[in-house]
Amino acid sequence: MLYFSKLRIVFITIFSLLFVLIASSNLFKFDDGFFDKKINLGLDLQGGSYLLLEIDNEPVIEQKLQNLSTTFRNFFKSKDIRLNNIKIDNQNIFFNVTEENKQKVIDIFQDENSQINPYYPRFKSHQLEIEDLGLNLKINFSRQGLINLKTSSQDQAIEIVRRRVDEVGTNEPNILKRGNNRILVELPGLDDPMRIKSLLGKTANLTFRFVTQNADERFGVEKLEYEDGTPAVNVSKRIIISGENLLDAQPKMDTQNNQTIVSFTLDRVGAKRFGKATSAGIGKQLAIVLDGKIISAPVVRDTIASGAGQISGGFTFQSATDLALLLRSGALPAPLEIIEERTVGPDLGQDSINAGMIALAIGFLLVIIFMFVKYRFFGLITNVTLIINLFILLGILTLFEATLTLPGIAGIILTVGMAVDANVLIFERIKEELKDETNNILAFDGGYTKSRTAIIDANITTLLAAVILFFMGSGPVKGFAVTLGVGIFTTLFSVYFIARLFTSFYVAKNKNKGKLI
């Protein structure tokens, strides 16, 4: 156990130096692409905002069922089957058919190659399930159908969230999917997430629709309220243009009335429809509706064929900027709810870094002094090893650009405390060996060999705990699991290669000097 070949010594030295170098790249600036890696600081250390958003898919499901029911009615009409009393309730479609058509309808839905109920060939499950309730038939989304719907609305939503966050221009935001209906947004350096929160809280569904007195219009009407509290009016459900038709939107100052507006340009289809509608509707009020509320409802005075227009509505410059941003980035498929928020101010982050570093320095010092007092020369060896161990640990975290959190720093300090364990196990064993063995080399060799199982057992148990924590823990706690887990490997390396190397040199030189430890 005490023999080291030259090659091995060279390898250990190079390896240790390499990690010392990598670790030091956190302090100095290297511009060579390899040593310029740095440990990432977690949001709890650098300050920032963590937002977990949940997509409310209910409106999407309702909308989708609404569309499907129309599709079904038309589809079965072409087959001479009438669907009666179609209604949507609690995420189900209900309808009646005559008794002789019932089986036909069910068969069409359950056919593996059904035109109106897809997915079977791909997922071995239909998109929709049909059930005969006796009086009527019930259709609802299958598990697979719901999964697909959720994933696709998550895909759309994350895209829009990314655009909105990018538009605000925070530095290096991190936007990730969580499960199939959540989105995680991490915003480093942002200490007041208010603006982002309000931007993400809006669906930004924009429509232009005519105000109507006529309550039984062909497309239906609904009563909508104004954003500013003006009494509600009836608005047609017919959509002239929607947010999808916008090419661009910008906040502007209207010099005539001295008010802030949002000017927009429409795509080709939108411009055509807008032109047609405005020429037909001169004198009528055109309501601009955002998320179910009327922003303003100007009277159409002229045909607008240029495909450009403007929205006024008593905006401040900030609210006009936000509205333009929302319109440019597009509508969310479904409302988002912020279900978890954690924000740390940058000065608290800095305080945590300072406190963590002081604790690390003091903990380190205490352990080093203790070991020196207890073991003298071998304590010194342990301490040098401990320092190199710390560098290797930081080097690995740097190499993988791991995220260091406050609990992560605690993990490093704890590693310092527990890292001496292996050396202590070895030294204590050597002491025991020396009780009835006068040959130092044999005693040291025996000490290393016989303590090995205990050391490995002991480290595996801690490693298991760290691994579980890594997979089950969230955020800052994960950082603890990382440093604790990596610390175990670096500790074993430094104990078995570095400390043992020092020890073997010392023992080889002083083998005839009586009990060495």
Add this chain to the structure above:
Amino acid sequence: MVAFNKYYNHFNFLSSALIIISLLLLIFKGLNFGIDFKGGTLIELRSNDEKINVSSLRDKFRQMNLGDISVKKFGSDNDFLIKFENKDNKKNIIEEIKINLDKSFGNNYDFRRVENVGPKVSAELLKSGVIAISLSLAIMLIYIWVRFEWQFSLGAILALFHDVIVTLGVFSLFSLEINLSIVAAVLTIVGYSMNDTVVIFDRVRENLRKYSDIKIFELTNISINETLSRTIITSATTLLALLAIYFFGGEILKGFSLAMILGVVFGTYSSIYIANTVLVRLRVSQKTVLREDDSK
């Protein structure tokens, strides 16, 4: 040699009492869950105005009707920790609070930290915390079962349960807050306690093979003594590191390091007085380990 075995019965009695008291506390008093597990809002506020103190803050927050509120000093004299239920899960609650506080205190404060955990998330965090702890216990059980004979496994697991239950019992007794970092601490305690037990067990097994004529009662004592200086040194350095975190690592790590300190103390104690006494009570002998060797 220290005669640890003289007190096996006494300390077994003490441990049983501690476990029962802890369980009673956990059942009847329960744990003081933080917002991570209970849901709600937490604000860490720093003031630079003497008018802002615990009672003036409490008054202000009471007026806002936020449900259950707690206001306490947090570390220094001008830092405060405010927690409330946010029962209706209001959306722009932080803004409302800022507007309200601005009215009475002007600009003489700022929010250093804001955490808001919705009811759904807190329920999930609680569930995953419980799963993580149970999973770690289960994996340790499997590990030790593969490595040692069943009598040893039972001893180690009893020691583990003792450490986790009594640590949580102390948290319950003093109404200390349980949050995500406490779960991390408990998991680390599980690892540490196991580590400590395994080192002694390794020695017990080695000695069992070596001496056929020494009874387990004596043999455990020999093994504990042989590993005693290691036990003391490792616990000491670990505790030194943890004390450094507790006193210098800032308020946020206080609960975590306290749980760990308790865990290390209980873990060291239980390796000696629970794990080993199980071996004695199960009358482990040389046969136990030799039989296992034959079958391997």
